[in-house]
Amino acid sequence: MLGWAITFxxxxxxxxxxxxxxxxxxxxxxxxxxxFIFVALFVVTLIVRAVRSSS
Structure with a gap:
């Protein structure tokens, strides 16, 4: 998705x-x-990864 943003x-x-x-x-x-969609998905992915690795 970041590639599309750079292309546009x-x-x-x-x-x-x-x-x-x-x-x-x-x-x-x-x-x-x-x-902004890319950044939001990146932050959500980081949060999900942090929650999964801690439990």
């Missing part, structure tokens, strides 16, 4: 470079959403 970030940067504002903002928004 690159698309947003390239679109911004060429002046496509709508595409750049949409891609940046998707990248941001995917990044």
């Amino acid at each position: 970030l690159i698309v947003a940067l390239v679109a911004a470079l060429f002046g496509f504002g709508g595409i750049a903002s949409a891609s940046a928004g998707i990248a941001q959403i995917l990044f």
Whole structure:
């Protein structure tokens, strides 16, 4: 999922470079959403692992 976020970030940067504002903002928004989902899943995984290893 982090790979998808990076891909959309690159698309947003390239679109911004060429002046496509709508595409750049949409891609940046998707990248941001995917990044936060990735971070949330990572934190949940860390918590689940900590609970399982302690019991």
